[in-house]
Amino acid sequence: MTERDDQIQETSITDVFASFEGDVPASGRRSSPARLVRRYLPAVFAFVAVLLVWEGLTRLFGVESFVLSKPSEILNSFSETLGVIWGAGMRTLFEAAGGFVIGTSLAVLTSLAAAHWVGFRQGVLPLAIVLNATPIAALAPIFNNWFGLTNPFSKMAVVAVVVYFPVMINTTRGLLEVDPAELELMRSLAASPSEVTRRIRIPRALPYFFSSLKVASVLSLIAAIISEYFGGPQDVLGQYIVNRAQLFQFPDAWAAILVASILGVVFYLLILAAERWLMPWHVSFRTND
Amino acid sequence: MSAPVVEARGIGKVFGTGDAETEALRGIDLEIAGGDFVSLIGPSGCGKSTLLRLIGDLVSPTSGTLVVNGKEPGQARLDRDYGIVFQSATLLDWRSVQKNVELPLEIMGFPDAERPTRAREMLDLVQLGGFADHHPWQLSGGMQQRVAIARALAFRPALLLMDEPFGALDEMTREAMQQEVLRVWGETGTSVVFVTHSIPEAVFLSTRVVVMSARPGQISDEIVVDLPPKRDLDTREAPRYFELVIEVREALRHGESGSRES
Numbered sequence: 108m109t110e111r112d113d114q115i116q117e118t119s120i121t122d123v124f125a126s127f128e129g130d131v132p133a134s135g136r137r138s139s140p141a142r143l144v145r146r147y148l149p150a151v152f153a154f155v156a157v158l159l160v161w162e163g164l165t166r167l168f169g170v171e172s173f174v175l176s177k178p179s180e181i182l183n184s185f186s187e188t189l190g191v192i193w194g195a196g197m198r199t200l201f202e203a204a205g206g207f208v209i210g211t212s213l214a215v216l217t218s219l220a221a222a223h224w225v226g227f228r229q230g231v232l233p234l235a236i237v238l239n240a241t242p243i244a245a246l247a248p249i250f251n252n253w254f255g256l257t258n259p260f261s262k263m264a265v266v267a268v269v270v271y272f273p274v275m276i277n278t279t280r281g282l283l284e285v286d287p288a289e290l291e292l293m294r295s296l297a298a299s300p301s302e303v304t305r306r307i308r309i310p311r312a313l314p315y316f317f318s319s320l321k322v323a324s325v326l327s328l329i330a331a332i333i334s335e336y337f338g339g340p341q342d343v344l345g346q347y348i349v350n351r352a353q354l355f356q357f358p359d360a361w362a363a364i365l366v367a368s369i370l371g372v373v374f375y376l377l378i379l380a381a382e383r384w385l386m387p388w389h390v391s392f393r394t395n396d
Numbered sequence: 397m398s399a400p401v402v403e404a405r406g407i408g409k410v411f412g413t414g415d416a417e418t419e420a421l422r423g424i425d426l427e428i429a430g431g432d433f434v435s436l437i438g439p440s441g442c443g444k445s446t447l448l449r450l451i452g453d454l455v456s457p458t459s460g461t462l463v464v465n466g467k468e469p470g471q472a473r474l475d476r477d478y479g480i481v482f483q484s485a486t487l488l489d490w491r492s493v494q495k496n497v498e499l500p501l502e503i504m505g506f507p508d509a510e511r512p513t514r515a516r517e518m519l520d521l522v523q524l525g526g527f528a529d530h531h532p533w534q535l536s537g538g539m540q541q542r543v544a545i546a547r548a549l550a551f552r553p554a555l556l557l558m559d560e561p562f563g564a565l566d567e568m569t570r571e572a573m574q575q576e577v578l579r580v581w582g583e584t585g586t587s588v589v590f591v592t593h594s595i596p597e598a599v600f601l602s603t604r605v606v607v608m609s610a611r612p613g614q615i616s617d618e619i620v621v622d623l624p625p626k627r628d629l630d631t632r633e634a635p636r637y638f639e640l641v642i643e644v645r646e647a648l649r650h651g652e653s654g655s656r657e658s
Contacts, residue, residue, distance in 0.1 A: 388490040
């Protein structure tokens with residue numbers, strides 16, 4: 108089976124963002140400020156409401172900070188330690204982005220090979236699906252040993268492996284799931300296999316590729332932080348969170364998690380922007396005029 | 397009459413093997429002269445589309461000999477001797493209308509400077525000159541099919557193969573498209589093989605209607621359409637047109653009962 112859980116997970120993530128963007132008339136693309144406010148107001152409202160309820164409940168029931176810190180404490184810590192946690196965030200982002208680029212590049216090369224050679228596909232894809240079921244973060248201690256605890260590449264390697272599988276499996280699927288009529292058209296034009304890949308398969312695979320990149324962007328930060336938990340330099344998000352938690356400085360740990368989630372969202376939005384830029388023709392971006 | 401563009405002798409086609417074997421075509425003899433407009437008509441399962449795809453070398457015959465434009469079908473395909481239009485327009489969403497028409501030209505290595513000129517000429521031919529920069533999804537079904545025709549003719553093939561190209565269109569659009577195809581045919585001089593299951597469509601368009609019967613697919617009759625070459629709304633109301641429609645209908649009925657007896 109090539110159906111993957113990631114696909115389902117991915118859909119739900121995209122749907123969340125689609126709900127930010129959807130149901131907007133064509134003219135809304137060239138958004139007026141009033142439209143923007145109307146579009147994002149519900150989301151902003153929900154976000155603020157969650158924070159207020161969180162703050163209110165933790166105050167009302169006198170929840171201790173080590174159980175669940177109050178948003179006010181977290182924001183306070185965030186502004187006080189911003190210099191430190193932002194620097195840590197950047198180093199973690201470097202590992203995540205490095206691993207993301209390596210993993211994605213290798214995945215795309217594998218996919219192109221799999222689309223081109225049937226034998227390769229039949230041999231490698233089942234293996235990839237089996238390997239994909241392995242909890243890859245568990246490799247972190249081994250990679251620390253291989254590449255050196257302080258070498259950022261040991262973290263990048265974990266990220267690269269985590270990113271590799273969803274991107275490879277989805278992209279391969281996209282390259283292969285082409286309308287038979289389009290293949291027939293290309294055959295009638297006596298197009299070579301490389302022409303078919305360039306002019307049909309790659310454009311057709313782009314939506315699959317970007318779906319997987321959206322999953323991968325989030326996974327890459329998770330993988331980087333988790334592999335940092337297994338040791339290495341202290342000035343990164345994962346180690347900072349572990350250290351502050353051990354010192355019972357939970358608002359600090361939460362503030363670092365906030366940085367991680369901001370980076371995750373920014374990374375995700377960058378992919379979304381690239382997707383729009385590269386495939387404006389896609390059905391999800393179409394305007395009615 | 398000029399040299400034939402299609403010559404089929406004793407063509408048979410069997411799909412599958414063993415128990416799953418289906419005989420799609422048997423003993424097909426067909427000759428199509430240059431400049432002809434030939435319709436293949438018959439009940440579903442009579443192999444008319446298969447016959448078209450054999451001519452296009454999209455499938456290979458099991459038996460018999462087939463010559464397309466004086467050569468083997470495979471060679472004719474490699475030489476781009478034909479353009480094809482399918483039932484669905486099969487336009488590429490990520491390309492503009494003009495770029496869709498340029499697709500065959502790109503694959504065939506036409507020079508960069510020539511492609512846009514050619515594509516625009518073709519779009520003018522199908523009267524879509526103003527839509528070059530649109531994207532396929534912005535066009536109606538009939539317009540999309542006209543783009544597909546422009547694409548199929550962009551490299552000026554000797555033969556145009558059309559596989560139920562208007563099957564998905566409504567009646568009004570369909571009649572407009574038929575007029576359009578006749579005009580294009582008149583202007584380009586291309587030979588056309590046209591698969592359809594519509595009797596009026598076959599009669600209105602063709603110089604010759606090839607009637608097929610099913611299980612296995614065979615040619616049961618051929619009817620020469622002796623209507624004047626210039627066809628328009630009046631043609632659709634001419635007595636001779638109705639006679640020919642009835643003649644094709646009779647031939648289809650006859651073919652059907654014939655195959656039931658066998």
